[in-house]
Amino acid sequence: MGLTILNSVEASQAFGEKWATDLVGGEIFALHGVLGAGKTQLVKGLARGLGFRGDVTSPTFTIVHEYRGGRLPIYHLDLYRFENEIAALTMGIEEYLPSEGVTVIEWPDRIAAFLPLQTQHWELEVVSLTERVIKKK
Numbered sequence: 001m002g003l004t005i006l007n008s009v010e011a012s013q014a015f016g017e018k019w020a021t022d023l024v025g026g027e028i029f030a031l032h033g034v035l036g037a038g039k040t041q042l043v044k045g046l047a048r049g050l051g052f053r054g055d056v057t058s059p060t061f062t063i064v065h066e067y068r069g070g071r072l073p074i075y076h077l078d079l080y081r082f083e084n085e086i087a088a089l090t091m092g093i094e095e096y097l098p099s100e101g102v103t104v105i106e107w108p109d110r111i112a113a114f115l116p117l118q119t120q121h122w123e124l125e126v127v128s129l130t131e132r133v134i135k136k137k
Contacts, residue, residue, distance in 0.1 A: 004133070004134050004135070005127075005131065005132075005133055006038065006131070006132040006133070006134060007130060007131050007132075008130060009038070009041050012038045012041035012042055012045065012132060012134075013041055013042070013044050013045030013048065014045055015042060015045060015134065016041070016042040016043060016044060016045025016046035016047075016048075016049060017045040017046065017048050017049035018045075018049065019042075019045070019046050019049065020045075020046050020048075020049025020050045020071075020102075021049065023050070023072060023102055024072075025072050025099075025100050025101055025102065026098045026099070026100070026118070027098075027102050027103070027118075027120070028097060028098055028102075028103045028104075028105065028115070028116060028118060028119040028120065029102070029103070029104045029105065029119075029120050029122060030105050030108035030115060030119050030120065030121045030122065031104060031105065031106050031108070031122055031124060032108065032109070032121060032122065032123045032124065032137065033123060033124030033125065033126070034126060035080075036126065037124035037125070037126050037132060038124050038132045038134075039106045039124060040056070040057070040058045040076075040106070042104075042124075042134075043056055043074070043076050043104050044056040046074065046102065046104065047067050047070065047074050050067075050070035050071045050072050050074060050102070051069070051070030051071045052067045052068070052069055052070035052074065053069065053070075054067065054069070056076070058078055058106075059076055059077065059078040060078045060080055060081065061081075063077065063078060063079070063081070063091060063093075064076065064077050064078075064093075064096070072100075072101045072102055073099070073100065073101030073102070074101055074102050074103075074104065075096045075099055075101055075102070075103045075104070076104050076106075077093065077096060077103065077104065077105045077106065078105075078106040078107060079093070079105060079106065079107040079108065079110035079111060080106065080107045080110075082107075082110045082111075083110075084110070085110065085111050085112075085113055085114060088110055088111045088114075089111075089114065093111060093114075094114065097114065097115065097116055098116055098118070108121070120136065121136070121137035122134055122135070122136055122137065123135055123136075123137050
């Protein structure tokens with residue numbers, strides 16, 4: 001996948017759902033983008049694509065949400081509140097890098113030095129109120 005235009009919340013979720021098709025566990029997705037770029041919407045679709053049927057929300061204040069009950073567990077990390085890598089490591093973030101499931105990290109720049117080589121980096125760019133562009137970095 002190269003450059004994709006996402007013109008709605010539903011399109012963002014469908015993109016995430018399509019991602020889930022070939023996942024086997026151990027994947028790490030680093031999602032880069034400003035607040036409101038649609039990172040959590042992608043995770044909602046990814047969770048649905050893996051068979052998770054519960055609510056998927058941003059873990060901004062809890063740091064990690066674990067979604068189980070689908071084909072693979074999803075570990076959704078939001079590192080926005082961390083000021084540096086040491087703070088993130090103190091919280092035990094490294095246990096998700098990699099994991100037996102799928103790890104998705106919002107604000108991955110907070111732990112850039114600790115991300116494994118297999119991490120897939122994706123950039124979400126806000127084009128308008130309803131349109132986003134996602135591309136592999």
